[in-house]
Amino acid sequence: MDSKDSHDNVKITEEDVIGLLDIFTKVPALILKGIVAGNSNVVKSFGNQIKEYQGQLSDEEMAKVKLVLMMPVSELQEILRRSYERTGKKQLKILSDPKAEAFIKKNLKELETILFK
Numbered sequence: 001m002d003s004k005d006s007h008d009n010v011k012i013t014e015e016d017v018i019g020l021l022d023i024f025t026k027v028p029a030l031i032l033k034g035i036v037a038g039n040s041n042v043v044k045s046f047g048n049q050i051k052e053y054q055g056q057l058s059d060e061e062m063a064k065v066k067l068v069l070m071m072p073v074s075e076l077q078e079i080l081r082r083s084y085e086r087t088g089k090k091q092l093k094i095l096s097d098p099k100a101e102a103f104i105k106k107n108l109k110e111l112e113t114i115l116f117k
Contacts, residue, residue: 010063012071014083017092029090036094036103043110050114069112073104 024032035042043050057065068076077096084092094100 010060010067012064012067012076012079014079014086016064017076017079017083024095025087025089025091027091029094032091033094036097036100039103039106041106041110043107043114047110047114050111054115065111065115069108069116073101073108076104077101 027035054062077098077100080092080096083089084096095104
């Protein structure tokens with residue numbers, strides 16, 4: 001089986017989102033709302049830490065990151081919305097709002113640059 005085949009069955013679940021966005025849920029909701037409204041590139045600020053952490057990720061975790069980077073933001077936001085419904089974390093509600101689309105796109109593009117270019 002080649003690596004493409006092994007990644008075909010990788011799916012992103014609400015649990016994955018909750019785990020991956022743990023950093024965002026640590027930020028107070030009011031602050032996150034301001035960061036999203038300002039369309040800040042927070043990923044760029046943490047580029048070195050992201051590169052260091054990348055070495056700790058398994059192949060499956062990297063496949064999930066790639067999947068998130070390739071999926072439409074609307075689909076990711078639907079997962080965020082469902083995650084919010086399960087957890088009640090206001091930060092997930094903020095990120096699932098259509099107004100957060102530009103923020104998410106900008107930060108996903110930066111993440112792709114840091115990890116894969």
